[in-house]
Amino acid sequence: MKAIMDLHTHTLAAGHAYSTLLENIDAALAMGLQYLGMSEHGPTSPGGPHNFFFSNYKVIPRIYDREENTGRVIPKPDGSLRLLCGVEANICSTNGELDLEERYLQKMDYALASIHPFAFTAGSRKENTLASVRAFQNPYVKILGHPDDGRFPLDYDELVREARQAQAVLEVNNSSLNPQSARQGGRENITELLKTCMKYDQPVIMGTDSHMCFAIGVFDDAEQLMRELEFPKELVLNYDPENIRKLINITL
Ligand SMILES: [Zn+2]
Ligand SMILES: [Zn+2]
Structure with missing residues (x-):
């Protein structure tokens, strides 16, 4: 089985992506993805986009493919990538x-929410869990997004039950x-998260959190860890295009 969606990616607009x-x-077309999600950082991110960025998505075509003769990426109504x-x-x-008001959220296709050090002051495990x-x-x-950062410890049992x-x-x-991630204890925390998800039959989605195009659709480390833990593929949403409907606001 091959992942066909990556819904956690960043562009130049993030201020720290390239x-x-x-x-x-x-890159998404090269990786054979069917769905690419641009999940740009919210407006309180240093150097990140202003609210207006999120209200102008209407100008962006939504379906793409390569032009037959040139291989150039073009918008194409019957294209393979949404x-x-x-x-x-x-x-x-x-x-x-x-950090984004409802009037922006309601017009876009989907939203992730994440804890980042520049917008949230770590509290107790209970407080971080409550915030999430x-x-x-x-x-x-x-x-x-990334409920795995040891700088913001979470109660996984409660988190998974509430999710x-x-x-x-x-x-x-x-x-x-x-290993170069600024987040702490990623492997240990994701392991605990996955074990708790197995206990409650709770689905997960893999995201690359790509900050440069070469990372788009590359889930090698996540897939390796899931293999080690024998995490059931049926609980991983990335493999079946039907799952997209569980995640987005619009009909495609
Ligand atoms: Zn993040
Ligand atoms: Zn991110």
Whole structure:
């Protein structure tokens, strides 16, 4: 089985990522993805986009392929790759408050919410868990990004039970498994997260958190860890295009 969606990716607009949207689309086509999600960082990210970035997605074509003669990436109504435009909103408080208002969230295709050090002050395990749970209880938030950072410890048993209740999906972030990641204890925390998801039959989604096009659709570290843990593929949403409907606001 091959992953056909990557819904956690960044572009130049993040202020600390290095590829254009077109370069990401090109990479997604090369990797054989069917769905690419641009989940740009919310507006409180240093150097990140202004609110207006998220209100202008209407100008972006959504279906792409390569032009037959030239191999150039073009918008094409019957193309093989669909682009989803969303946000990786910052969780700002234990109330699960996000840095993007509802009027923006309701117009985009999907939203992840994540804890980042520049927008959230780490509290107790209980407080960090509460912040995360309240964020994905927001009806626009379908995915909790990288719930694996030891700087913001979480109660996985409670997190997974609440996610199941809210029909939210927890991310297995491929970048957190990179030893150079700023996040702490990624491998140990993702291992605990996956074991807890197995206990409750809770689905996960893999995201690359790509900050340069070469990472798009590359899930090697996440897939390796899941193999080691014998995590059931049926609980990984990336392999079946039908699962996209569980994650987005629009009909494709
Ligand atoms: Zn993030
Ligand atoms: Zn990210």
